[in-house]
Amino acid sequence: MIANPFRNSVSSRVPGIPIAVEVSPVSAEERYFLEGPRSRRSEFFMTLRIVQDFIHGFRVLHFVGPCVTVFGSARFAIDHPFYKIAREVGRGLGGLGFTVMTGGGPGIMEAANRGAREVGGKSVGCNIELPQEQQPNPYLDRHVTLRHFFVRKLLLVKYSYAFIVMPGGVGTMDELFESLTLIQTRKIEQFPIVLIGKQYWHRLVELLEQMVKAGTIDPADMNLLLVTDSVGEAMAHIQKHTIEPFHLHRRPVTMKRSWLLHE
Numbered sequence: 610m611i612a613n614p615f616r617n618s619v620s621s622r623v624p625g626i627p628i629a630v631e632v633s634p635v636s637a638e639e640r641y642f643l644e645g646p647r648s649r650r651s652e653f654f655m656t657l658r659i660v661q662d663f664i665h666g667f668r669v670l671h672f673v674g675p676c677v678t679v680f681g682s683a684r685f686a687i688d689h690p691f692y693k694i695a696r697e698v699g700r701g702l703g704g705l706g707f708t709v710m711t712g713g714g715p716g717i718m719e720a721a722n723r724g725a726r727e728v729g730g731k732s733v734g735c736n737i738e739l740p741q742e743q744q745p746n747p748y749l750d751r752h753v754t755l756r757h758f759f760v761r762k763l764l765l766v767k768y769s770y771a772f773i774v775m776p777g778g779v780g781t782m783d784e785l786f787e788s789l790t791l792i793q794t795r796k797i798e799q800f801p802i803v804l805i806g807k808q809y810w811h812r813l814v815e816l817l818e819q820m821v822k823a824g825t826i827d828p829a830d831m832n833l834l835l836v837t838d839s840v841g842e843a844m845a846h847i848q849k850h851t852i853e854p855f856h857l858h859r860r861p862v863t864m865k866r867s868w869l870l871h872e
Contacts, residue, residue, distance in 0.1 A: 662760045666735065669753040673733050675857060676710040676768045677702045677847060680784045681717025681775030683743070694805060694840065695720035695775050696727075701844040702773075703730020705852070710769060712737065712761065713754075717775045719746035726750075735761045762787055770851040771801045773843060776809040792833055793826075801850040803843045804836045 642655050679699070685692045699721035702709050709725035711718035713734020722732040726748045734752040736745045745752045755761045762784060766772075772788045774781060785804075791797045804810045814836055820826045835846050851857065 659757060659760065662755050662757055663763075666753045666755060666760060666764045669751060670733060670735075670764060670768055673710070673751065673768060674708045674731060675770050675851075676708040676733070677771045677773060677851075678710045678765045678769040679717065679721035679773045679775065680712070680765075680777060680781050681721075682777035682781060683712070683714045683716040683718060684778075685716040685720075685776075687720075691717060691776050691806070692720045696724040697840045698773055698775070698805065698843065699724020699726075699730070699732070700728045701840050702847075703728040703732075705844060705848060706730075706857075707770070707847075708733055708768075710734070710765060712765065713745045713749060713752050714743045715746055717777065719748060721773075721775075722746055722748035735764045737761050766791060766797065769800065770855060770857070771803070771847045773803045773805060773847075776806050789830075789833060793830055798855075799833065799850075801847055802834050803846060804834060805838065805840070805843060807836055807838050810836055 642652075642659075646652070647655075679695065679702075681691070681695060685695075695717045699709050701724075702721075703725035708731040709721050710733050711721050713722075713736035718734065722734060723746075725732040732748055732750050734745055734749045736752055736754040737743060737758060738754060738756055745754065753764070755764070765784065766788060772785075774785045785802070788800075788802060792799055792802070804813075814834075817826065817831060817834075821828050821831065835843070837843055837846075
């Protein structure tokens with residue numbers, strides 16, 4: 610097999626500017642896996658490392674209880690209005706008895722985890738190893754750090770009965786549409802998805818409405834989303850579409866907290 614000379618760097622795609630920027634071994638490993646076929650031996654051991662990521666995540670998160678996952682940008686500082694709203698979201702979910710699950714990083718993720726902790730709720734995170742090191746935020750009762758985004762996305766969906774999507778970037782969009790696709794195709798139950806921030810999301814809603822007009826999605830698919838500015842409305846929507854339909858209830862547990870357990 611011919612070695613890839615660019616396997617440990619990111620090359621500029623601008624014509625005439627062959628710049629290579631060094632990245633971490635973690636990033637290089639994932640790109641190496643996604644760059645195409647390698648030797649069978651190489652792909653076998655890479656698969657074992659991926660399975661190790663899954664098993665590690667399953668072991669850490671197995672007993673966290675039913676969750677609501679909060680997606681959103683890592684870039685909002687503590688004084689930003691979206692940070693404050695996400696903190697209120699975390700309080701609301703903790704008050705309902707859910708475990709608040711996030712990507713475990715700063716910004717919206719930190720705010721939601723922090724809000725849950727403030728009301729005695731349980732708070733967990735699925736952190737990701739990045740070239741620019743992302744540390745788990747300090748408001749997590751339990752967390753797992755993963756190598757691969759696709760493993761992280763699976764875990765963020767696997768334990769959740771609802772998804773709240775705060776303003777964010779391409780990563781947040783990826784997580785939103787991953788969740789929406791799984792619900793639309795019945796790979797998971799019809800769990801509620803709440804987009805908070807009408808002004809932020811209005812262009813996306815317009816695009817989805819255009820998809821309905823073009824026939825690429827069904828009109829009923831729009832019912833899978835609630836777009837709101839009200840945290841109270843979001844909590845009422847989640848309570849109506851999760852706690853009641855899935856027969857969730859509070860039960861004392863051994864970790865000195867109560868949270869929702871499947872009946």
